[in-house]
Amino acid sequence: xxxxxxxxxxxxxxxxxxxxxxxxxxxxxxxxxxxxxxxxxxxxxxxxxxxxxxxxxxxxxxxxxxxxxxxxxxxxxxxxxxxxxxxxxxxxxxxxxxxxxxxxxxxxxxxxxxxxxxxxxxxxxxxxxxxxxxxxxxxxxxxxxxxxxxxxxxxxxxxxxxxxxxxxxxxxxxxxxxxxxxxxxxxxxxxxxxx
Amino acid sequence: xxxxxxxxxxxxxxxxxxxxxxxxxxxxxxxxxxxxxxxxxxxxxxxxxxxxxxxxxxxxxxxxxxxxxxxxxxxxxxxxxxxxxxxxxxxxxxxxxxxxxxxxxxxxxxxxxxxxxxxxxxxxxxxxxxxxxxxxxxxxxxxxxxxxxxxxxxxxxxxxxxxxxxxxxxxxxxxxxxxxxxxxxxxxxxxxxxx
DNA sequence: CCTACCGATCGGTAGG
DNA sequence: CCTACCGATCGGTAGG
Numbered sequence: 001x002x003x004x005x006x007x008x009x010x011x012x013x014x015x016x017x018x019x020x021x022x023x024x025x026x027x028x029x030x031x032x033x034x035x036x037x038x039x040x041x042x043x044x045x046x047x048x049x050x051x052x053x054x055x056x057x058x059x060x061x062x063x064x065x066x067x068x069x070x071x072x073x074x075x076x077x078x079x080x081x082x083x084x085x086x087x088x089x090x091x092x093x094x095x096x097x098x099x100x101x102x103x104x105x106x107x108x109x110x111x112x113x114x115x116x117x118x119x120x121x122x123x124x125x126x127x128x129x130x131x132x133x134x135x136x137x138x139x140x141x142x143x144x145x146x147x148x149x150x151x152x153x154x155x156x157x158x159x160x161x162x163x164x165x166x167x168x169x170x171x172x173x174x175x176x177x178x179x180x181x182x183x184x185x186x187x188x189x190x191x192x193x194x195x
Numbered sequence: 196x197x198x199x200x201x202x203x204x205x206x207x208x209x210x211x212x213x214x215x216x217x218x219x220x221x222x223x224x225x226x227x228x229x230x231x232x233x234x235x236x237x238x239x240x241x242x243x244x245x246x247x248x249x250x251x252x253x254x255x256x257x258x259x260x261x262x263x264x265x266x267x268x269x270x271x272x273x274x275x276x277x278x279x280x281x282x283x284x285x286x287x288x289x290x291x292x293x294x295x296x297x298x299x300x301x302x303x304x305x306x307x308x309x310x311x312x313x314x315x316x317x318x319x320x321x322x323x324x325x326x327x328x329x330x331x332x333x334x335x336x337x338x339x340x341x342x343x344x345x346x347x348x349x350x351x352x353x354x355x356x357x358x359x360x361x362x363x364x365x366x367x368x369x370x371x372x373x374x375x376x377x378x379x380x381x382x383x384x385x386x387x388x389x390x
Numbered sequence: 391c392c393t394a395c396c397g398a399t400c401g402g403t404a405g406g
Numbered sequence: 407c408c409t410a411c412c413g414a415t416c417g418g419t420a421g422g
Contacts, residue, residue: 111219
């Protein structure tokens with residue numbers, strides 16, 4: 001009946017759940033914990049959501065959609081592979097920085113999705129990774145990147161670095177999201193060593 | 196009474212538990228799941244272990260000790276900072292490759308330790324990370340690494356890359372542990388770009 | 391959003 | 407290593 005208020009309350013539930021899932025993990029977070037965070041009874045949660053897993057699905061697939069949109073824009077740019085890779089990294093970091101809590105859940109808790117959701121999620125993820133891999137391969141083909149790199153290893157290393165970020169990064173610290181993305185891109189593309 | 200047989204059986208329990216914890220996560224793994232894997236009743240597990248958490252403690256602190264020993268050896272070498280960093284990375288990868296299952300648990304499930312174990316674990320980890328950070332700082336001071344890198348960011352990126360490895364690496368694949376360590380070290384120190 | 395409640399499952403113990 | 411069992415907690419429903 002009250003669509004707007006319901007939506008807003010549902011978003012509060014999802015937000016609180018994300019914080020809880022990030023902190024304790026999905027499986028160790030109980031609906032009673034979540035209710036307590038919101039100051040209501042556990043049974044009352046079910047007027048806003050259908051199930052515990054529905055919350056996880058929302059968090060995971062919403063993040064996946066944002067990552068995809070970010071990469072869509074980058075692929076349209078007519079720039080070199082190394083620039084494209086940098087832009088992809090910066091875009092990925094920006095999406096994460098917009099919601100570090102949901103990003104952490106996306107990365108660490110997706111395995112608790114049941115099928116067919118888990119399967120769908122993993123397909124989205126492998127697709128996203130392969131699009132980055134293609135950019136690296138273009139860079140190898142064009143001579144921008146080293147010929148002897150293992151592109152699968154390179155792309156997995158890249159994603160590892162990016163995906164752990166929500167676990168340690170705090171926007172209150174010295175470095176801002178925009179600069180973080182640029183530093184990360186620079187480090188992964190150019191390495192630590194003085195040329 | 197039968198010390199050797201007991202120890203061996205206990206190790207089987209811990210090994211199976213590690214596989215389960217890696218696959219489903221600690222909180223979502225039940226002692227009944229574990230018992231089933233071993234073909235015994237859940238209650239029988241408790242003649243080999245004191246509690247579910249004792250298994251997690253064993254896995255986490257044994258891995259932590261191996262990482263520490265590996266880094267001890269590297270620090271004794273009288274080599275340049277970039278060589279030391281490469282050796283540290285290769286050593287870390289070697290330790291992980293020796294037991295990918297325990298490594299995954301070490302990385303993903305340590306947060307389920309209760310205090311004071313969790314606190315102790317986090318102290319060990321921050322100490323290990325700071326030793327790597329010191330190597331990077333030496334490299335910056337000596338001019339081997341770029342002056343403008345954020346060393347905290349660099350070390351967190353390094354560990355992110357390393358720590359996700361057990362999640363995607365399979366020794367049955369094309370690349371062997373030794374080469375994986377070298378490629379990883381090369382990528383992080385020198386970057387992807389052609390010099 | 392609440393009270394009252396359900397069946398299932400949890401980690402673990404007693405006693406052999 | 408087993409049978410038998412415990413109190414606690416789980417996700418979720420009925421009915422208001």
